[in-house]
Amino acid sequence: MIPLLANGCWAEIRGARGAEARPCLFLDRDGVVIVDRHHLADPAGVELVPGAAALVAAANRSGWLVGLVTNQSGIGRGLFDWQAFARVQARVEAELQAGGAALDFICACPHHAGGLAPFDVADHPWRKPNPGMLLHAATALGVALPASIMVGDRASDMGAGAGAGVGHCFLIEGMSDEAATARAAGLAFRPCDGLDEVEKLLVA
Numbered sequence: 001m002i003p004l005l006a007n008g009c010w011a012e013i014r015g016a017r018g019a020e021a022r023p024c025l026f027l028d029r030d031g032v033v034i035v036d037r038h039h040l041a042d043p044a045g046v047e048l049v050p051g052a053a054a055l056v057a058a059a060n061r062s063g064w065l066v067g068l069v070t071n072q073s074g075i076g077r078g079l080f081d082w083q084a085f086a087r088v089q090a091r092v093e094a095e096l097q098a099g100g101a102a103l104d105f106i107c108a109c110p111h112h113a114g115g116l117a118p119f120d121v122a123d124h125p126w127r128k129p130n131p132g133m134l135l136h137a138a139t140a141l142g143v144a145l146p147a148s149i150m151v152g153d154r155a156s157d158m159g160a161g162a163g164a165g166v167g168h169c170f171l172i173e174g175m176s177d178e179a180a181t182a183r184a185a186g187l188a189f190r191p192c193d194g195l196d197e198v199e200k201l202l203v204a
Contacts (some may be wrong), residue, residue, distance in 0.1 A: 002082045008118055009133070010072075010082065010108035013140045021144035022139055024104075025202070026061040026161065029070040032172060032195075033155035034092055039074035041084040043091035051101025051195035058199045060102055065141055067105035069133040069160065075108075076115030079101045104141060107133035128152075131157025138164065151198055155181035158189045170198050 003012045030036040033056075036048040059066045072082050086110065093103060109132070111124035126132035138145055150161030153172040159182075161169040169189040170181055182189055192198060 002083065002086060007126065008110060009104065009124075010085070010110075011133075011136055011140075012106045013137065014104050015141065017140065017142040021052065021142045022063065022065050023145055023147040024065040024067065024138070024141070024143040024145075025056070025150070025177075025198075026067060026069050026137075026148065026150045026166065027056075028128075028152035028157045029068045029155070032151055033068065033096075035155075039077075039079050040088055041074065041080035043087050044089060046091040046095060048092075048095050048099070053096050055195045055199045056101035056103070057099060057203075058202050060100075062202050064099065064202065065104045065137075065143060066101075067103055067107065067137055069137070070106075070108045071112075071128050071129070071156070072108045072110050073112035073115065075110035076112040076119030078116050098190070105137045107137055110131060126199075127190045128154075129156040129163065131160045131163035133163035134160055149198065149201065151195070154178045155187065156186060158182045158187045159185065160187075162187050168201065191192070 005011050027033050033052045037045045109126040110119045111121040111127050113122035145165040146167040148166045149168045150166045151170045155178045158169045165187050170192050171189045173191050173193055
């Protein structure tokens with residue numbers, strides 16, 4: 001079953017809201033958890049970024065919520081469908097589970113200015129840099145946003161984290177134009193070379 005909302009976005013929430021708010025590790029998927037293959041539709045192309053499973057597993061052990069918040073304009077553009085996304089996502093999670101890691105939620109937004117109807121909403125509330133995906137997960141699971149972390153490889157990830165009120169935003173280096181764009185937008189973030197830097201904060 002494809003977990004789609006009325007707004008056309010994917011929202012797979014596991015578990016229920018706890019009695020107390022918990023910090024959350026929000027992760028972009030392509031370029032952060034898996035190697036970015038650009039509109040990946042084939043599970044055979046899934047390759048975890050070094051340190052991704054270790055980071056998620058560390059968050060699991062520390063009692064943090066962990067989930068993916070990913071723009072998927074390839075769906076909106078008609079390059080692949082939700083069934084293909086589901087197959088790729090199943091492979092991503094199998095690879096994470098092999099490393100002792102598990103996700104609490106997955107949110108994905110297909111909307112894009114160049115998308116096909118009904119996915120042609122240019123500034124959809126769920127499309128990063130808008131914070132809709134993060135806020136949806138936060139409401140559903142009870143997230144302590146100021147204590148939480150957003151990790152991404154684009155300025156739009158930093159914008160989504162800031163818009164949601166996430167306390168710590170990490171930008172994976174390697175795309176200098178993204179860092180410049182984030183700085184020009186006045187976004188506060190911490191550049192990092194790899195996911196091990198984020199893991200250190202989790203266990204500090």
